[in-house]
Amino acid sequence: MLELKSSEDQEYIKLKGLIKKNLEFNSEQYKDSHFRRRIDVRMRATGSKNFGEYIQYLNTHKDEYKQLMDTLTVNVTNFFRNPETYAVVEKEVLPIIIKSKSTELRNIRIWSAGCSIGAEAYSIAILLHRILGNSFSRYNIQITGTDIDKDILKRAEEAVYSEIEMKEVPADIRIKYFDHDGKSYHLKNEIKRVTKFRSNDLISGEKLTGFDAIFCRNVTIYFEKHLQESLYMDFYNGLNNGGFFVMGKTETLIGPSKDLFKAFNPRERIYQK
Ligand SMILES: C[S@@+](CC[C@H](N)C(=O)[O-])C[C@H]1O[C@@H](n2cnc3c(N)ncnc32)[C@H](O)[C@@H]1O
Numbered sequence: 001m002l003e004l005k006s007s008e009d010q011e012y013i014k015l016k017g018l019i020k021k022n023l024e025f026n027s028e029q030y031k032d033s034h035f036r037r038r039i040d041v042r043m044r045a046t047g048s049k050n051f052g053e054y055i056q057y058l059n060t061h062k063d064e065y066k067q068l069m070d071t072l073t074v075n076v077t078n079f080f081r082n083p084e085t086y087a088v089v090e091k092e093v094l095p096i097i098i099k100s101k102s103t104e105l106r107n108i109r110i111w112s113a114g115c116s117i118g119a120e121a122y123s124i125a126i127l128l129h130r131i132l133g134n135s136f137s138r139y140n141i142q143i144t145g146t147d148i149d150k151d152i153l154k155r156a157e158e159a160v161y162s163e164i165e166m167k168e169v170p171a172d173i174r175i176k177y178f179d180h181d182g183k184s185y186h187l188k189n190e191i192k193r194v195t196k197f198r199s200n201d202l203i204s205g206e207k208l209t210g211f212d213a214i215f216c217r218n219v220t221i222y223f224e225k226h227l228q229e230s231l232y233m234d235f236y237n238g239l240n241n242g243g244f245f246v247m248g249k250t251e252t253l254i255g256p257s258k259d260l261f262k263a264f265n266p267r268e269r270i271y272q273k
Contacts, residue, residue: 011051015039018058023069025148029203034222038072066151073149074222077116079123079169081217082249085268090127093244093270097212098131100242106139111211111238113202114219115145118156118195119165124215125191126177136190144208146200156197159187202231209238217248229255236260239273246270
């Protein structure tokens with residue numbers, strides 16, 4: 001049966017098409033309620049009363065696409081977000097990974113999926129440095145940060161952070177791992193050099209494999225359920241045997257991977273292959 005759509009619905013579909021074309025951002029992957037709420041933020045900010053007015057605004061203000069992308073992707077992050085999770089990562093997860101390496105094969109590969117400005121990837125690198133001390137340079141450590149938002153990846157690569165972004169970072173870590181120029185904090189090269197960033201869409205992009213741990217935190221909450229399930233399977237397949245999957249504290253493991261993963265520390269949302 002032919003479904004008649006209101007003109008507001010039609011404008012919304014048109015807007016989603018423009019977003020896909022101009023930002024390569026596929027709205028179908030996200031919960032509709034999330035997507036509408038985020039667009040609403042920009043509509044209010046630009047004084048647009050409906051989707052039609054917002055489309056017009058976008059057509060006449062090309063810079064608005066950048067603002068919209070920032071709003072759609074929700075880049076909020078922190079170093080050591082949920083410190084209690086990172087305490088388990090430092091005391092249990094990373095030592096198990098390090099112990100599993102033989103003296104000849106000292107490759108450690110970790111993926112921060114949906115890395116935003118890099119705080120998660122660098123937090124892991126800092127912890128590895130704290131654990132390994134002088135042996136840090138004897139390991140071939142590769143931490144990969146990926147995100148769908150190309151602009152945010154440039155910030156991740158720069159590794160320069162403001163006072164506000166650093167507010168949760170303990171004083172000893174600030175002093176040891178960052179240079180302060182009076183205004184911003186610059187992460188030291190020793191930590192930067194083990195971390196690489198690249199653009200990747202978790203839903204439609206290349207499936208990455210061969211990791212000792214995958215951190216995907218506070219990313220999938222916005223995804224439709226069936227996409228969460230298949231992504232968690234991708235992560236299972238992307239891990240080496242014995243590898244760890246670390247989720248966000250408000251996220252829940254669902255779908256077939258739930259029966260495959262061992263619950264290593266369910267309170268901290270840490271699972272093991
Ligand atoms: C809220 S941040 C989380 C950052 C970090 N993982 C944390 O927990 O602090 C979510 C990040 O996921 C990214 N993201 C959203 N959809 C994505 C997708 N389909 N593929 C890759 N990254 C995505 C966003 O651009 C954003 O930087």
